[in-house]
Amino acid sequence: MRCEGAALLRDAAPLRGCRYTPRATGRMHLRDATDVGVAGGRQSHERESAAASHHMLDDLLATGAGVLSNLGVQRDRLKSVHRKIRDVLQTTGLSDRLLRVAQRRQGNDKLLVYGGMLFILCFLWLMWRWAR
DSSP: OOOTTOSSHHHHHHHHTOOOOHHHHHHHHHHHHHHHHHHHHHHHHHHHHHHHHHHHHHHHHHHHHHHHHHHHHHHHHHHHHHHHHHHHHHHTTOOHHHHHHHHHHHHHHHHHHHHHHHHHHHHHHHHHHHHO
8 A cells, every 4th residue: 555645644654554665755745845836836926916906906996986086076066057057047037937948949849850851851762763
């Protein structure tokens, strides 16, 4: 029976009835030295990768916080502009009712313009068809 795969060969060999040989010890030391070098390199690489990821997440969070603060500032500016426009309109004597009438008229004008465009397009298509 061979016991080369035991992590602690000296301690595990007598318990399992294995023979402890110098050849097995040499292999174990060679394997352990190689594993430590590879594992140390992997751990170092993993640590660097984790640090880089952490740095990127910090940058992303900082960017998100900056965007949110800018949106808050823009919201406050737009509220201020809206208040000022309402104040100007109220001082010029325009009421909310008159503003709604103007908005409704603007919607009707938009429908009239698009309808006219469609009519002209159909008329031109019919003329083109007739001329062919």
